[in-house]
Amino acid sequence: MLSPSQERLIRWLGRFSRDLNQAWDVPREVSLPGLSEAMGVVRSALHAPLKELVELDLLETRLAHVSGGGARRRNVYHLTAAGWNYLASLPAEENPAGAAAKRGLLSGNAAPLIAIIGRDEEVGEVVTSIENSGCVVVTGLPGIGKTSLLRAVAEELIDSGKDVAWARCTQFDDSSALLSGAFDGREPPSDPAAAVDWLCRKIGRGVLIIDELQEIHSRHRAAILSLIDEIIERGPNLIIACRAPSLLASPKPIIIGELDEETALNLLGDEVDAELGAKVIASLGGHPLALKLHDPDSDYDTIGRDISQFIEQTVLDSLPEDCIDGLDELAAMPLPVGADRLRNDAAVGVLDDHALLRWSDEDASAVELQHLVRQVRREMWDEETARRVHAAAAERWAEHPESEARFVEFHHRLQADDEDVAAFITLHADDLGNCDDGALAALLHDGIDKRPEVDALWYLATKTALDRGESEVVEELFSQMPNPDTGTALALRARQALQQGRREVADALQEEAAATGPPEDRIRIVISHLARILDDRLPHGMPVIPSAEIKRRLAEVKLTEIGADTRQRALVAIATIQHRLALLEQDYSAAKKVRQQLGALTDESDPLLTEMALSAALEVAKWDTPDWHRESEAMRRHMTSSPPLRALSLRLTLVEKIAEHDAGEARKLLDDAGEELPAGPTARRLQAKLWYWRGVLDSVDGLEYWREAIHRYRAAECAHAAQELTQKMHQMLR
Template sequence: MFSRPQEKILRYLGRFPESLEKAWDVPRDLSLPGLSEAMGVVRSGLNQPLGFLESKGFISVRVAHVIGGGSRRRQVYHITQQGRVWLAEHPPEEVLQNEAVAPSSKIFGREDELRNLEQALAEEHAMIVGGLSGIGKTTLVRALVQRSPFASRPLHWADVNELSDINSILAAWFPEDKDRLSDREAQLERANYGDACFVLDDLHALSSRHSDDVLSLLSSLKEHRRTVIVIGRYPLSLELDWKETRLTSLEPEEAMHMLGEHLEDEERLSISRALGGHPMALKLYREGDPLPEAGSDIQTFVQETMLNPLDTDEISTLDHLILNPSPLPVNDLPHAAMIGALDDHALLRWTSQQEKVEVQHLVRNVRRAMLSGEQLKVLHEASVEHWDSYEDMPQYAVLSLYHQLALDNGDLLSSMDEQFERLVPTQDGAMAVIFNRAIEQKPENEQLHYWAGKIALHRSEKERVKAHAEAVHSLPLRHDLLYQLALLEGDEAEAQRLLEVQLNDGSDVGSARLLLSAAVQHLDDCVFDQPPSQESNEIESLLSRIKLPEDPQLRSPMTVSITMIQHGLALLAGNQQQANELIEVLESLSSNHDPLLLQLNFKTYLAFNPDASLNDLNERAQRVMEAQPSPFHRAIIGLAFSERLFPRDTSEARTCFEGLPHPDSLVVSGATAHRYAARWWYLRGQLYVEEARMAMRESAHRFRQAGCHKAARAVAQRLHRLL
C-alpha cells in the first residue's frame, strides 16, 4: 500500500504519543527539519510522501510551537488514529524495524569507510576522521558508534568550539558528574575509568591556548587503549600521530539516495553530479533551486542559491548567529523568533539534545567571508549590547567580553577588576582564550598580559604565569603576579621576599589587605583531622604590622577580620577564655544576632564541647546556617559541622556533607574559594573510600592553589598511603 519512504515516515511518527496531537509545545522531531534528519533525506524529498499520507488521512498537519525552535509557530506532523490502526495491523518487517531510530544513523555510500574505520579502531584504538565542512564526518562516526561492538559501550561525545578547554570537554563527556575536577591527574584518572568510547568533534575549533592540555588528555586515553575518535577539518589544532580516515565527497550514484525517491533516478543523479556529491550541499538543496554551473565550487552554490534568496529578517538573524563562538540556547539568542525560518532552510546545526543551536559550519564560513570589516564591527557592537542585558549570567557576560575585545574596546580593561572575580570561577577557560587572542593582536599591552596571568594563576598554569609576568613592566602588577605564583609553587622564601617588596612599595590600605590575606593563608594551612602545624607567632607578627586606616568604612571590616583570625588562633590553641573574650569584643560593636557572631559562637561550641549530643549540634548548626547572608557563608558552617561529625558518626557526616554546595557552584573566587574546595574534597575522600584517590588528588591541588602547602603535603601523604 505504501512506498518505502511513506511507510518509514508513518512508523517514525507512530513512536510519538497521542498527547502531542493537541499539545502547545511539541519536539522538533515532529517538524520538517526533524523528520528530514531522522529519515536521512533532504527536506524537499519528504514533500511527496508527506503529501500522500496526509491526503489519505494517515497523518495530519498543524502549526504549533516547536520546543527550542523560536517563538514563531511552525508546521508539525502527527500520525492519525487511522495511521495507528494501520500500524497495529501491519507489524514492521525486520528490514524496517531498526530504521529511522535516531538522527544521523542513516548514511549513504560510506560502507567502505565504515568498515575501514571499524577495523582500524580494533587495531589502533585511536583514529582521526577528517575532511571538509559538511562532508559527513560526524554522520559517519555516529553511524559507527551505533554498531557492534561500540554500541554496547558507554559513549562519551563532546563538541569542541572556540572557547572549549579540557574542563568543558570533560563536562560534556561526563554530564552526570556534579563534581568538576581541576587537578590534571585526577581528570586523567576520571577519563580512563571504565571501557568506553570517546569522541571529540570539531577538534579544529580548539584554541591553541588549550591545545597542550587536550593533547595530554587524548594521549593518555590512547596510552590506556581507550577507543578515541577525533573529528575535524584540516589542519587540526593538535599534532596527533594517529591513523586517519579522510572523507571526500560521495560518489554521485550514492549521494543521489539522499534526494526524494519520488524523483526519477536520472534527475536525482543529475542533481547529485551538479552538487559534486557533497552531503551538506544536498541537504541544503530544495527542488527548483538553480544548480551550480559546471566548475563552480560549493561555496558559490551556498552563497548564490542558499543565502542570496533569504529575506532581510532572515539574513539579519543569520549574521548575528555566525559570530557566536559556541552553540547557544535558542530563547536567549538575538532575533530568536526567526530561528524557525533558518531551521526550515536547513541552515542550522543543533546539539545532540537539541537544546542549543549554531549555524552550519559550511554556511557560517561562507557568510563570514561575505561580510566587510565595517559590517562585522556593527554586528559585534549589537552583540555586546545584547549580551550586556544578561550581565548577571557569567556564561553570557563572557560573550560580551568576547565581542568587546573583538572591537578593541579600550574601556574593557578598566572594568576587569569588577568583572574578574565574578567570571573567573566558571568561565576561566573561555577567558583564557579571549585574552590569548587579544594578546596575539596586541603583544605589547601589559594590562592584557596581567589579566591573562591572573587567569593562568586561577588555572595553576605556572609557566604561563611566568611568561605573562615577564611582559608586565609595571612593578606593582608584576610583583602581584610573581607573589601569587610563589604561593602557588610553595616557594616560601620567594613569597616572603615578594610580600616584603609589596609592603614597602604599597599604600597602608593595600599593605593591610596583603597582611590579612597572608595571615588567613597561614591560619588555614591545615587539615581538620591532623594536629595543627601553624606558627601562631608568625601569624601574630603579620597582624601586628597592620596599620588600620582612619576611614571607618575601611577600618571597621579590617578590625573584624583581625579579630576573626585571632579567634581562629585561640581555637587552635585550645584557649576557650580568649575565644570568648574576642567574641565579646565583636559583640560590643554589633549585636548577638549578627550572622558573623553566630558563626564564631558555633565554632567555639564545636571546639570545646566534644561530648555534645548530635541533636544539639544539628539544631545549633541549622540555626546558624539559616542566619547567614549567603550560600557561601552557609556552606562554611555546614563544612565545619561535617568535619566535626567525622569520624564520630560517619553516616550523619555523609548526610550533612551531601547537603553542601559543590565548590564550583559557589560564586566566589581566589584563595577563599580554593580553601573551601580543598577542604570539601578532602572530606569527600574520607567519607567515600571508593573515590578517595581522585578526591585526595583534587584536594591537594586546591590546597596548593590556595598557597596552603603544609596542608597539601599532608593530603599528599594520605594519597601515597592509598596508592
C-alpha cells in the same frame, strides 16, 4: 498503496502523542527539518510525500510554535484519525539483532541521533577498529558527516551493551570541561594524572567519544593532546573525530569521504529526477551538507565544485533579506545558544528550513550555524562589518544580568575592538571571575592577541592562570607583559612566589605592591595574606609560622587610615582570623571574647557570629554525647540555609570532627557537598581541603584524590600544605 518513505513518515509521527495536535509548543521532530533528519534525506525530498499524505487525509498540517525554534510559528505535521488507523494496520517492525540484550548508557553532550544513509561500511569499520585496537581517529572535510557517523557508531555500541561517554569540544573547553561534559557535569580532577585515573574508573569497559577536536583553542591544545596521549597509553576505549588533517600523530585516521553517486541520489530523494540529480551531483559531488543545502531551482550548470563558494553565492544569497541579521548574529556567537536569547529569534525558523542550523541535543535547547556555513559567513565580512555585528551582539548580551552573559558580552566587545575593554574588566571583575576559568583563559588569550596594549587583559589572564595552577603559562605571561612592575603585576608575582613556596620573596613583593596603592589595598593584602597562612596547613596541622607571629601582624594593621565602611569590613575579617586562631590553640575563652567584640560591631543575629559559635561549641563537645548531637545537628541545619562558600566551610568542619569516629557518615557529608562555588582564594582553599578529605576517606582511589588535592593546594598558594600532603602520600607508597 503508500511508498516506503511515506510509511516511514507514518511510523515516525506515530511516536508522538495523539493530543500533540492541540499543543502550543511541539518538538522540532514534527517539523520539516526534524522529519528530514529522521528520514535521512534532504528537505525538498519530503515535499511531495508529505503533500500526498495530507491529500489522503493521513496527515494534517498546521502552524505551531516549535520548542527552541524562536518566536515564529512553523508548519508541523500530525497523524489524523485515519493516519492512526493506518499505523495500526502496519506490521510491527522487526527488532534489530541484540535488541533484547541490555543496552548501554549514553552520557554527555551527544549530538541528536539522525538517520544517515550510505555509511554502513564506515560505521562497521569504526566499530571493528575500536574492538580491535581500542583507539580510532576519524577525519574528513567540514560538513562531510563525521558527527552523524559517530552518533550512529555510538548507538551501535550502546545496542551491544557498552556505555558511551560523549565529549563535544568547543573553542573554550579545557581538559576538565571536556571530561565533565562527557559525564553529565561530574567534576573531574584538574591534575592531569589524577584526571586520567578518574576517567579510567568512570569509563571502565565503555567508550569515550571526543568530537570536533579541531575546535580546541590553542590556549588548551597542548594540555588536551597530552591528556589524549595519556588516555591512549592507559587504554580506555577512545574514538576521536576531527577535521582533516588529524591533530594526532597516531593512530592512522579513518578518512570519511564523499558519498558515492548512488547514495547521493538516495539522499536527494525519489522526487528528484535522474537528470536533475546528475546535475546536482556533478556540481556538488557527494558532500552531504552541500546536498542537503541544494535548491532544485538553482542553475547547476553554472555552479562549481567549490563548496564554500556554493554556500556563499547560492545558499546564502538566496536567503530572505529579513533573516540576514539573524544569520550574522548566529555567525558571531562563540557557542550554541538558546533561540530565545537572540535578538533576531524569528530568523531561526527560516534558517532551520534552509538546513543551515545544527542543534545541540534532542531537546533543541541550543542552536548554532553549521560550522562550515559559519566559517563561510564570517569570511564574507570585512573588518567594519565584523565590528558592527559584534558590537550589536554586545549590546544585546549586556541586557542579560547573569554572570554567563558577561562572558559572551566580553567576547563580543573584544571582537568589536571596544575601546572600553579595560573599564569593562574592572566593572565586571566578579562576574568574569565566576565564569569557567578554562573558557576565560581562552578568551583572554584572544584578547591579548587583539589588544596587547591593554594591561587589564594581561593582569586578568595572569590571575586566571595562577588560579588554575599553570606555572609555565604564568611565567610566559610575565615574560611578555608590557608593564610588569605596576602594583597589580607585583601582587600577581607575589602569588606566583607563594605557589612556588618562596614565602620571603612573596612577602617582599606584597609589601612592594601594597606601597604602590592606597591604604585600603595595603590592609586588604595584609589580611588576605594572614588568612591564607592560617589555611596553609592540613587538617589537624599548625600554620607554617607561629600563632604569635600572626597575632603580632594583625595587631600592626592600622585601621585609622581607612574609611568607616572599609574599616568595618577589615575588623570583621581580623576577628574571623583571631577566632580561628583561638580555636586552633584551644583557648575557648579568647574565642568567646572575640565573638563578644564582634557582636558589638554587628547584629547578634549575623550568620557569621552564629557560625563562629557553632564551630566553638562543636570544638568543645565530646563525641557521641548529648552536647555533640545537639551542636552537630545545629550545624547541619545552619548549613542548609548558608551560601555555598560558608556551607562548604561548615561541612568540612563537621567532616574533620566526624572522620575518625564515623567514616561512613563523613563520606556521606562529602558526597552531598555541592560543586558550585564563587571564585576566589577562599573557595580554592576549601576545594583543596575537600579533595584532601576525599582521599582520606576513600581506600581505593585515595591517592588519585590526594594528587588532585596537592594540585589545588598549590594553585591556592598553600605550598606548605601541598608539601605536607606530598610527603604523606610518599610515605603511603613506600
